[in-house]
Amino acid sequence: MIKITVSASKKYDVIMEQNALNKAAELLSQAEIKSDRKLCIITDKTVNSFYGKESGILWQNLSQAGFRLYKYVFEGGESNKTMSTVTAILDYLADNKFSRSDALIALGGGIVGDVTGFSAASFLRGIDYIQIPTTLLATVDSSVGGKTGVNLKAGKNLAGAFWQPSLVIFDPQVLQSLPQHMILDGIAETIKAGFINDKTIIDEAENNISIGDNRFLTQLAAKAVEVKRKVVEEDERDNGSRQLLNFGHTLAHAIEKCSNYRISHGHAVAKGMAIVSAAADEMAWTSVPCAGKILEILKKFNFPLDCPYSPSQLTEAALQDKKIRGNKITLVIPESIGKCRLKTIATDDLEEFITCGMDALKGM
The missing domain is CATH 1.20.1090.10 (Dehydroquinate synthase-like - alpha domain)
Known part of the structure; x- marks a missing residue:
């Protein structure tokens, strides 16, 4: 296991470990994210088909640990990295009565991470979120550092917030599903x-x-x-x-x-x-x-x-x-x-x- 601790406005660990998806609940517990919380997994349709299914190892591991799980799936791509996607996520969280003691999980690449992070920064003026990047790019770039945001018509990432995650989990096995x-x-x-x-x-x-x-x-x-x-x-x-x-x-x-x-x-x-x-x-x-x-x-x-x-x-x-x-x-x-x-x-x-x-x- 590789552990890198980031000491920013919030202190958190970046964990890199083979089969980390199968021990996500344990890693969340070590980060003081307790299983009495609601968790909303936010992902896109492509990543959901690989790692977000209710029958998959991540969902099973978290649910067996006692987390109350929800999921929001949106279309991937830069064209959906927008305020309208964030608004839809915020409405979903409100409809399901998420509170400041609950948390989000960004399961996917950089677009999912940015959208989820901005949603976490915005909902109730800030709730916890966990980054689980499923691409090498997101792992080394957007999952760490707390920059979140979405695109406007005028350009990329023009709306956003600085909001650090509570934990970053990278499982190298996700690389097997990526094209060159x-x-x-x-x-x-x-x-x-x-x-x-x-x-x-x-x-x-x-x-x-x-x-x-x-x-x-x-x-x-x-x-x-x-x-x-x-x-x-x-x-x-x-x-x-x-x-x-x-x-x-x-x-x-x-x-x-x-x-x-x-x-x-x-x-x-x-x-x-x-x-x-x-x-x-x-x-x-x-x-x-x-x-x-x-x-x-x-x-x-x-x-x-x-x-x-x-x-x-x-x-x-x-x-x-x-x-x-x-x-x-x-x-x-x-x-x-x-x-x-x-x-x-x-x-x-x-x-x-x-x-x-x-x-x-x-x-x-």
Whole structure:
């Protein structure tokens, strides 16, 4: 078992253990979530068919421990990561007389986790929730750190709240149900964490690209979560160093929006990291060239790095990003392998920056 303790506004553990779904009640008890509570499992239709059924190991384990279980299932996908989904969940909780002593379980990927977390933060001004991520991406990214939210028409994650979970449970066996492209989504985020603050992640990813090895993926995930833990504990509210976790994300969110979310988050992050690192090298903003190493690793995992959108299209989408403050935007720039820094530029210079990166990639 791997246990990582996050000491933010709420202290909680991230548990990574094979067959953890079959001992969820025990793990909840250790986190002081007692079996006299109501629990509402919130999930999407795809994940429900794998892990949310009443006959499944998670439901059976919790119900046998005495928890009173409810379930809310919604359609998956970014198009349903909306306020209307949150409102429907809140109505369901109210109709079933949930109280502040009860809790929610986010069972699924990042969309389920974000929606559930925002619902938990909103219902009765805040109730407990547990993250049980079923994708590698959610495990290393959205399940830890307390950022919750939904999309608005103008852009991604523009409505939300900081609300830390009470526990995070990752069972590596869930990776067996994921297609390769979804594993790659998570690997992109672990590579991001490595370039931010842990060169050993880069070394391990470089020397072992076996995406079918659950032990290897769990070790990478634990290292990535450890990077996130350090940053979240230092800057929980995202006013300073936590912005380092956005390496590649300003452009990734723009790419996702331009594609109407047909390009997945992890694949968009890979493209975003490539463009940003190429531009940073070209503009001599790095201590040592970084783009070559980033491209080398991403190509080893066969990430498609071409971007089908123009700098002007990406700029227009990026200028609606929540990270913009006034006429400034803060970018995350790789300074060396395993170290990034923040650099604020004028929004008027963003298109030039993106153009520089995309042009540089053509010659690499």
